[in-house]
Amino acid sequence: MKKFKPFIKDFFFSIRFRLVLWFIVILALVLAGFSAFIFYSQTRDYRGDTTYELVQKLNDIEKLLSGSVPVTPILQPGDVLLVIGPEGKVVLTQGISSNEDGANLMKNAQSAMLGKPELETGILSWWQQDWKNSHTQYFFIMKQISSIQGISGFAILGSPFDPYGMISRLIFTLGLGSLLTMIIAFGGGLWLADRAIRPVHTITQAAQSISETDLNRRLNFSGKDELAELANTFDAMLARLQTAFERQRQFVADASHELRTPLTIVNLEANRSLSTKRSIAEYQRAISVIQSENEFMTHLVKDLLILARMDEGQVVMEKRVVDLSELVVDALERLEPLAARKNLRLETGELPEVKIFGDPQYLLQLISNLVENGIKYNRGPDQFVRVETQLDHETVLLRVIDHGQGIPSENLPHLFDRFYRVDKARGRSDSEDSSGTGLGLSIVEWIAKNHQATIEVQSSPDSGTTFEVRFPAAAAGTSTN
Numbered sequence: 001m002k003k004f005k006p007f008i009k010d011f012f013f014s015i016r017f018r019l020v021l022w023f024i025v026i027l028a029l030v031l032a033g034f035s036a037f038i039f040y041s042q043t044r045d046y047r048g049d050t051t052y053e054l055v056q057k058l059n060d061i062e063k064l065l066s067g068s069v070p071v072t073p074i075l076q077p078g079d080v081l082l083v084i085g086p087e088g089k090v091v092l093t094q095g096i097s098s099n100e101d102g103a104n105l106m107k108n109a110q111s112a113m114l115g116k117p118e119l120e121t122g123i124l125s126w127w128q129q130d131w132k133n134s135h136t137q138y139f140f141i142m143k144q145i146s147s148i149q150g151i152s153g154f155a156i157l158g159s160p161f162d163p164y165g166m167i168s169r170l171i172f173t174l175g176l177g178s179l180l181t182m183i184i185a186f187g188g189g190l191w192l193a194d195r196a197i198r199p200v201h202t203i204t205q206a207a208q209s210i211s212e213t214d215l216n217r218r219l220n221f222s223g224k225d226e227l228a229e230l231a232n233t234f235d236a237m238l239a240r241l242q243t244a245f246e247r248q249r250q251f252v253a254d255a256s257h258e259l260r261t262p263l264t265i266v267n268l269e270a271n272r273s274l275s276t277k278r279s280i281a282e283y284q285r286a287i288s289v290i291q292s293e294n295e296f297m298t299h300l301v302k303d304l305l306i307l308a309r310m311d312e313g314q315v316v317m318e319k320r321v322v323d324l325s326e327l328v329v330d331a332l333e334r335l336e337p338l339a340a341r342k343n344l345r346l347e348t349g350e351l352p353e354v355k356i357f358g359d360p361q362y363l364l365q366l367i368s369n370l371v372e373n374g375i376k377y378n379r380g381p382d383q384f385v386r387v388e389t390q391l392d393h394e395t396v397l398l399r400v401i402d403h404g405q406g407i408p409s410e411n412l413p414h415l416f417d418r419f420y421r422v423d424k425a426r427g428r429s430d431s432e433d434s435s436g437t438g439l440g441l442s443i444v445e446w447i448a449k450n451h452q453a454t455i456e457v458q459s460s461p462d463s464g465t466t467f468e469v470r471f472p473a474a475a476a477g478t479s480t481n
């Protein structure tokens with residue numbers, strides 16, 4: 001019983017019940033209209049026929065009254081006739097069994113005729129006293145008749161209304177037909193609605209059973225209807241969620257992994273220094289290692305924060321028209337000390353004024369990341385990193401060229417992947433600026449994408465690396481703010 005009640009409640013609130021209910025209400029209105037029309041047209045025809053017959057009969061009666069021919073043959077069994085004289089005296093009756101009935105009929109008829117035109121037709125509720133059980137309604141016609149052979153006044157001629165129960169049978173048939181139609185429609189409607197809605201249950205159940213660790217499940221609905229479209233949209237959403245979720249998981253796993261190594265090194269160095277007394281030189285070496293690892297972690301956390309903000313869509317770009325060459329000069333000024341430390345030269349090629357539409361802060365980061373890589377992955381002292389810009393039709397080119405270690409071609413496809421480093425060991429052991437997090441190029445790619453720019457890399461271990469970023473040039477007349 002406890003289970004039954006919610007079931008009933010669910011049923012009444014269900015779409016299929018409401019659907020069928022509306023369907024039945026509309027069907028009931030249509031059937032009622034249809035039945036009313038049939039009923040109206042049938043009774044109108046019937047009245048028309050009866051009136052016509054009565055008028056004919058009354059005309060004949062009038063004629064017969066003028067010659068004293070008996071009226072009876074004209075009337076049919078059940079017909080009643082009452083002729084009332086000028087003083088209200090009953091002159092002739094036919095088919096009326098008692099005086100009382102006659103007087104009753106006369107009263108009814110007179111009140112019906114009051115102020116009405118000469119010929120009046122209508123249904124009067126009148127019945128013979130001795131036919132106790134049959135309250136037959138009569139259809140009457142009343143007419144003034146002129147004085148013919150001393151008889152004048154008005155004649156009332158009536159026929160039983162619907163003597164064979166045709167109208168009541170019609171009402172019964174229409175009522176029963178409508179009821180049966182509605183019952184069948186209700187059952188059929190429920191069945192159809194149930195069938196149509198069933199896939200929704202499947203989708204609901206599947207959605208309920210999918211947990212966050214089970215995002216690879218799909219509904220795989222075939223078909224082309226609206227519900228299949230809904231299921232496919234749901235599947236596509238799941239796929240997007242799965243990708244995002246997996247990327248997030250991978251990101252967290254990689255980030256923890258990246259942080260574990262420097263933390264272990266710091267811990268080892270600290271423990272080793274504290275275990276026994278060491279010389280000043282040894283302490284200096286240990287602190288320098290800890291400092292370097294700390295620098296790496298600072299760099300990593302900064303890059304991770306940038307990427308996390310980018311992933312969450314929290315970054316708001318403040319774009320305006322900027323001269324990319326000016327930004328190159330700024331970036332090179334900032335990186336000059338780093339290059340000097342490595343005995344490298346920073347060179348500029350041609351730097352014409354090239355306007356693009358972008359956020360200067362992020363563009364500066366893009367240039368810096370590329371130049372920093374050129375400095376980091378050099379081949380030793382006396383090398384150079386060269387930066388140049390160029391306007392090529394509608395495109396602004398930024399080139400960062402170095403003659404460093406280069407990248408083997410099999411590594412090129414993964415270069416922009418997060419945490420990807422060509423030589424995992426290389427960046428870490430490179431002592432003083434072992435700040436290779438494997439995130440720099442991911443950030444570069446994201447910034448480029450948000451400036452509708454594309455990146456190309458040409459590299460070989462023999463000749464070094466060239467990064468070429470192609471920005472759409474700012475349209476002439478674009479505001480500088």
Ligand code: ADP
Pocket residue numbers: 373374377402404405406407415416420421422423427435436437438439440441442465
């Ligand atoms: P990282 O912080 O390690 O430099 P990036 O995403 O900037 O991370 O670069 C990914 C990897 O690509 C680097 O670890 C490096 O191996 C390689 N790489 C990037 N730029 C250069 C370059 N100019 N010359 C040689 N190798 C490079």
